[in-house]
Amino acid sequence: MVEIEIQKEGHIALILIDGDIDASSSIQLDECLNKQLDNKQLNVVIDCSNLNYISSAGLGVFMSYIEEFSSSNQKFVLFGLSEKVHNVFEMLGLDQLMNITPTKSEALIFLNEE
Amino acid sequence: MSKKLTGQIALGFSILAWLSLSIVDISNQFSLGNNIDSGFSEKLPNLLFFAYVLSLFTFYKSRVDLADRLNLIDLLWKIFVTGMLTTVVSLAIRSLDLVLGDSQLIKNILVIDLLFLVNLGLLTAFLIATLVVWKRLILYQKNKRLLLLWTIFEYILFGSILLDFSAVPGKEYFLIVVVALGLIVSVNMKWVAFLSFKQKWKSILLLLLTLLYLVYFYMNLITYRDSYEFLSLLSSSLFIRGAFVFTSSYAIFSLLVIIFNLPTTSAFEQKLKEVVNFQRLSQSIQTEKNENQVYKILLESAVRTVEADAAWIELKTSEEMFLDQISYEKVAVVKSNLSQSGISFRRKIASNENKKAGVSGKLKVGDFRSIANFPIWIDEIQEGTLYLLKDVRDGFTHELIELIETFTNQAAISIANFRMLNEAITNERYKEELKIAKLVQSKLLPLKLDVNNDFDISTFTIAADEVGGDYYDSFKISDTKIALIIGDVSGKGTSAAFHMAQMKGVFLALAQLDLSPAEFLDKANLAISSGLDKTSFVTISYFVLDSTDKSIEFARAGHVPSLFYSKEEKKAAYFQNKGLGLGIIRGEKFKNYIQQSSSNYKEGDILVLYTDGITEAQNEHKEEFGYERLLKLVEQYQSSTADLIQEKVIKDLYDFCNNDLLEDDYSLVVVKFK
Numbered sequence: 001m002v003e004i005e006i007q008k009e010g011h012i013a014l015i016l017i018d019g020d021i022d023a024s025s026s027i028q029l030d031e032c033l034n035k036q037l038d039n040k041q042l043n044v045v046i047d048c049s050n051l052n053y054i055s056s057a058g059l060g061v062f063m064s065y066i067e068e069f070s071s072s073n074q075k076f077v078l079f080g081l082s083e084k085v086h087n088v089f090e091m092l093g094l095d096q097l098m099n100i101t102p103t104k105s106e107a108l109i110f111l112n113e114e
Numbered sequence: 115m116s117k118k119l120t121g122q123i124a125l126g127f128s129i130l131a132w133l134s135l136s137i138v139d140i141s142n143q144f145s146l147g148n149n150i151d152s153g154f155s156e157k158l159p160n161l162l163f164f165a166y167v168l169s170l171f172t173f174y175k176s177r178v179d180l181a182d183r184l185n186l187i188d189l190l191w192k193i194f195v196t197g198m199l200t201t202v203v204s205l206a207i208r209s210l211d212l213v214l215g216d217s218q219l220i221k222n223i224l225v226i227d228l229l230f231l232v233n234l235g236l237l238t239a240f241l242i243a244t245l246v247v248w249k250r251l252i253l254y255q256k257n258k259r260l261l262l263l264w265t266i267f268e269y270i271l272f273g274s275i276l277l278d279f280s281a282v283p284g285k286e287y288f289l290i291v292v293v294a295l296g297l298i299v300s301v302n303m304k305w306v307a308f309l310s311f312k313q314k315w316k317s318i319l320l321l322l323l324t325l326l327y328l329v330y331f332y333m334n335l336i337t338y339r340d341s342y343e344f345l346s347l348l349s350s351s352l353f354i355r356g357a358f359v360f361t362s363s364y365a366i367f368s369l370l371v372i373i374f375n376l377p378t379t380s381a382f383e384q385k386l387k388e389v390v391n392f393q394r395l396s397q398s399i400q401t402e403k404n405e406n407q408v409y410k411i412l413l414e415s416a417v418r419t420v421e422a423d424a425a426w427i428e429l430k431t432s433e434e435m436f437l438d439q440i441s442y443e444k445v446a447v448v449k450s451n452l453s454q455s456g457i458s459f460r461r462k463i464a465s466n467e468n469k470k471a472g473v474s475g476k477l478k479v480g481d482f483r484s485i486a487n488f489p490i491w492i493d494e495i496q497e498g499t500l501y502l503l504k505d506v507r508d509g510f511t512h513e514l515i516e517l518i519e520t521f522t523n524q525a526a527i528s529i530a531n532f533r534m535l536n537e538a539i540t541n542e543r544y545k546e547e548l549k550i551a552k553l554v555q556s557k558l559l560p561l562k563l564d565v566n567n568d569f570d571i572s573t574f575t576i577a578a579d580e581v582g583g584d585y586y587d588s589f590k591i592s593d594t595k596i597a598l599i600i601g602d603v604s605g606k607g608t609s610a611a612f613h614m615a616q617m618k619g620v621f622l623a624l625a626q627l628d629l630s631p632a633e634f635l636d637k638a639n640l641a642i643s644s645g646l647d648k649t650s651f652v653t654i655s656y657f658v659l660d661s662t663d664k665s666i667e668f669a670r671a672g673h674v675p676s677l678f679y680s681k682e683e684k685k686a687a688y689f690q691n692k693g694l695g696l697g698i699i700r701g702e703k704f705k706n707y708i709q710q711s712s713s714n715y716k717e718g719d720i721l722v723l724y725t726d727g728i729t730e731a732q733n734e735h736k737e738e739f740g741y742e743r744l745l746k747l748v749e750q751y752q753s754s755t756a757d758l759i760q761e762k763v764i765k766d767l768y769d770f771c772n773n774d775l776l777e778d779d780y781s782l783v784v785v786k787f788k
Contacts, residue, residue, distance in 0.1 A: 023605070026649075030649075056604035056605065056651070057604065057605065057649070059604070059651075060604055060648075060649030060650055060651060061649055063648075063649065063651065063695075063698050064648040064649045066698075091672065091673075091674060091675070091693075092651070092653065092672040092694070092695045092698070093671075093672050093692065093693050093694030093695055093698065093707050094694075094695075094698070096692070096694060096707050097694070097698065097699070097707070
């Protein structure tokens with residue numbers, strides 16, 4: 001079970017993920033990220049501080065949007081990952097391909113830098 | 115003794131009895147006329163007549179019993195034929211009488227006696243034939259009481275012959291008893307109800323003719339008796355009179371009952387036809403092999419039952435229609451007429467009940483004057499409609515509509531059942547195919563991995579579904595070099611199993627090229643990526659064990675880090691090299707994210723490969739088995755053999771999860787160096 005909320009803050013879309021992302025709830029994540037591709041002006045910041053668990057299906061969704069966002073010149077940053085969730089990203093090697101910061105402010109700084 | 119033989123012997127006896135009777139009676143008459151003693155007892159003719167009656171009765175009874183499956187009309191036909199034959203013979207004798215006219219011969223007492231005896235014989239034969247058939251009809255649906263009553267009647271009737279012997283005073287009263295009993299049994303005519311309309315008309319005709327014969331014979335006999343005083347003895351027989359009254363009154367009763375039954379017969383037959391049609395529908399539907407067949411039977415049964423002049427069934431899911439006595443063009447005309455005139459199906463769709471009800475309406479297309487339609491609902495979906503047309507106004511009564519609703523429901527239930535059965539069969543087939551897939555997949559995972567003198571290997575694997583996505587394998591590159599792989603395809607079930615099979619192909623093809631682990635991963639990524647959809651990936655760890663320098667070279671593609679126990683340090687640790695899962699980046703850049711490492715092994719060291727099913731296994735408190743627990747267990751069991759370490763770790767895993775961990779696929783490979 002997961003609850004996903006989208007808030008618009010200036011030039012960024014803030015996505016809050018609350019719960020577990022498994023094979024069934026990964027469909028919600030996919031729909032949500034897909035919507036962000038419509039507005040190419042927005043960068044995407046994903047708050048994972050309430051993300052308890054992510055399965056390989058959830059990782060698959062994130063992985064499939066790496067290319068999509070980069071080709072539409074949108075940036076997307078994850079922040080607030082718990083150690084356990086971060087390990088999962090790291091183990092698969094996704095931390096090398098995605099932008100992951102510890103806090104929201106660091107995420108915003110990252111967006112401004114680039 | 116067979117019935118046929120009994121009948122033949124009885125017939126022989128009866129002829130013999132009649133001949134003897136004739137001789138004795140004529141002799142008696144002769145001696146009477148000439149005042150001499152014939153030497154025959156006066157009672158002898160009566161005795162012979164009794165024998166004649168009994169043997170004839172036996173003969174007819176055996177004939178009727180023989181034809182066990184005779185129908186009712188055949189029975190009536192039988193006595194009609196007997197009556198005709200006897201009448202013809204009797205008439206022939208009459209005409210002889212007329213032809214010979216006033217000749218002296220005819221006036222001869224003996225000749226008169228002979229002619230009388232012939233007539234008596236014929237009448238008796240006809241009476242008995244009729245009696246036997248009446249018995250059969252009266253006992254058509256018998257019960258114990260009726261059977262007893264009949265038996266009493268039969269005994270008294272035949273007993274009356276014995277009374278004829280003696281000049282008992284008041285034996286006329288006995289006749290009243292016989293007639294009364296005869297009338298009581300005569301009220302049993304259930305057989306009439308089983309006649310069809312046509313059969314009833316036939317019966318009336320046959321019964322009338324039978325009555326005619328009876329009366330003719332009896333009048334004949336009376337004439338003889340009245341003309342010639344001396345014949346009185348046999349001609350006033352109680353038996354003949356009793357039997358005559360009974361047979362003719364039963365014939366009259368039956369006639370009346372049939373006539374009164376005629377008007378209701380058609381209604382009764384209609385009901386019977388409905389019942390038969392319904393039964394036929396439900397029986398044939400159960401044996402049919404497809405839905406179209408069920409629709410055809412429904413159409414046919416409905417038309418037959420309401421005597422519709424045309425009918426069709428249309429389905430919502432297909433263009434196909436089932437037509438009866440109507441063409442596609444005509445159906446279109448009727449339908450456009452219906453929609454144009456906006457008539458007049460008085461259907462109230464409001465309630466759930468009504469949506470399944472049949473409705474009727476008026477129509478004026480060609481000869482058709484009324485129409486009824488019946489929606490066919492299968493599992494709460496209207497799949498079709500049955501239309502019935504008649505060439506009379508208001509041709510569909512309330513009862514008919516309800517009846518066809520029942521038909522339609524029956525057909526719908528059959529189709530629903532039919533589909534359920536098919537579904538069950540399909541599921542069964544899928545299960546069977548999964549079993550085969552499991553068998554095939556189990557062959558993809560080797561039972562024994564390659565070893566050399568430097569190490570032993572023990573493996574364990576189990577899948578959550580019938581088939582899984584875990585993979586491990588080995589390849590002997592040379593006598594000293596062995597390649598090891600462990601992998602996990604994202605997702606579960608059949609698609610995962612399919613990619614795992616692809617992975618095995620990639621491994622077997624690339625391992626023999628003696629590539630370094632990093633090169634292997636790069637090429638494997640290229641090979642496997644094209645087959646994966648964009649959200650799927652494969653994680654693997656690849657090892658090359660070389661016994662010449664006791665080295666381990668390895669690289670990791672997103673797979674859970676492998677565990678290594680060093681005997682020297684008495685410590686276990688996870689390899690900490692970077693990696694990226696296969697299929698995440700599909701091209702040149704992939705190798706940038708791969709890090710190859712190497713290590714050396716000594717005797718007693720242990721390498722543990724596994725899939726994330728093990729570390730992510732949860733107990734009832736949602737607590738994960740975890741890396742730390744696995745590491746500690748390996749340290750704890752380090753002195754055991756590879757097999758024992760594997761068994762103990764798996765046992766501890768099961769204990770941790772309370773034997774309830776089939777949420778993922780999980781595999782364990784333990785390499786113990788020596």
